[in-house]
Amino acid sequence: MKPTITAFANSPDGGQGLARDMRVRWALEEVGQEYEVRLVPWEDFKKPAHRSKQPFGQIPTFEHGNLVLFETGAIVLHIAQTHQGLLPESPDARARAITWMFAAVSTLEPPATDLEVNEYFEQNEPWGAARRPAVQKRLWTRLGDFAAALGQKEWIDGPFSAGDLMLVEVLVRVEAELKPFPNLVAYVDRARDRPAFKRAFAAQKAVADAAGEPLKIR
Numbered sequence: 217m218k219p220t221i222t223a224f225a226n227s228p229d230g231g232q233g234l235a236r237d238m239r240v241r242w243a244l245e246e247v248g249q250e251y252e253v254r255l256v257p258w259e260d261f262k263k264p265a266h267r268s269k270q271p272f273g274q275i276p277t278f279e280h281g282n283l284v285l286f287e288t289g290a291i292v293l294h295i296a297q298t299h300q301g302l303l304p305e306s307p308d309a310r311a312r313a314i315t316w317m318f319a320a321v322s323t324l325e326p327p328a329t330d331l332e333v334n335e336y337f338e339q340n341e342p343w344g345a346a347r348r349p350a351v352q353k354r355l356w357t358r359l360g361d362f363a364a365a366l367g368q369k370e371w372i373d374g375p376f377s378a379g380d381l382m383l384v385e386v387l388v389r390v391e392a393e394l395k396p397f398p399n400l401v402a403y404v405d406r407a408r409d410r411p412a413f414k415r416a417f418a419a420q421k422a423v424a425d426a427a428g429e430p431l432k433i434r
């Protein structure tokens with residue numbers, strides 16, 4: 217039986233890879249696991265049926281048999297732990313890869329999301345533009361620290377892992393801010409060149425193309 221994930225029926229980004237089901241699709245493609253997708257219309261996000269699977273009324277979710285998961289970090293970790301290919305065998309290297317997954321969602325993603333929120337939802341507030349430089353500076357500090365840690369390595373710690381997958385998925389959300397960090401731009405480009413990334417992106421884009429006009433969220 218294949219797992220089922222949920223995704224936007226009509227993504228606001230029109231299929232540019234920004235909706236967070238992308239990271240789950242990519243992980244499933246990397247490990248060669250086929251999956252089903254249940255598309256959730258925006259008006260159903262906060263309804264009890266969806267909240268019973270995702271308490272915050274968000275996508276994506278992951279269902280496999282009786283198991284229902286939410287939070288992309290947890291979903292990608294589960295996929296990586298139940299298949300070969302996204303986590304190293306050695307316990308120490310595996311723990312380090314998982315550390316980078318946490319760094320992605322708990323250290324890099326919060327300032328990235330803050331910038332997105334400022335762009336999408338705060339620009340029409342009287343204080344929106346004034347807040348932006350501080351938000352951007354916090355993100356740049358984190359990006360600079362990560363750029364220094366990555367250096368000229370191909371991937372963050374040995375072969376490509378779920379750590380890289382989650383890190384890249386955060387970086388793509390703030391692509392315009394990566395320009396001062398050429399090694400981060402090259403890292404994202406390398407990741408996008410992976411066949412599994414391309415398959416996941418194409419699958420997500422096909423849904424958006426079929427949906428037509430993207431959902432307006434601002």
Ligand code: GTB
Nearest residue numbers: 227228229234235236273274275276286287288289
């Ligand atoms: N921490 C959760 C996880 O990692 O699973 C975050 C999930 C999340 O934020 N999901 C978003 C959502 O469901 C969709 S991806 N939001 C509805 C809500 O919170 O009420 C976020 C997203 C989608 C599309 C764009 N875009 O178009 O640019 C940007 C961000």
